[in-house]
Amino acid sequence: MQQWSRPAVVVRVADFLRPASVRLERGRDDSDAYYDDWIDTGALQREVLEPAGPDGTRRLLPTLWDAERDRATRADYVELADHAVVIVDGWFLLRGELSFDLTVHVALSPAARRRHVPPEDAAHVLPAFERYDAEAAPAEAADIVVRADDARRPAVVQRRAPSGR
16 A cells, blocks of 8 residues: 655745844845845755755755844754655745755735735835746746635645656
8 A cells, every 4th residue: 555645844944044134234124135135045955955855965954043033043953754855835935046846836916915914024025025926937937836815715726747846
């Protein structure tokens, strides 16, 4: 009997942010800084994706930076079990800087996005997501797209074979 479940390690982009001195160098409300400077994609690639890849060590760092305390998490490396999968959860991941085996994009309309973004973050978050949609076209790049304007009724609107990015 074939077993479909696999062990998983979930890695959050929010745990791979750059220090506040870099993230906020251009100010808290700069949408280009939010898009370009907040995520440490180099560390995410080096500490998570490469070790989890086919020729990787299978030893990855699940968290790097505690943005709330603005210091390294000092997390221990974890050994990836045989047949384990790594799920990377976060924003702006389909810009082409990172390589994934399978991608899922949770799509929101601009109106739904405005409803979900706290007012104090709207000045930098909303324009950054508009830029992401325009430049990265995540709804076209993803292997699976889930429309989530109504979180109670998400809908898969696109599926295709993984491209092996």
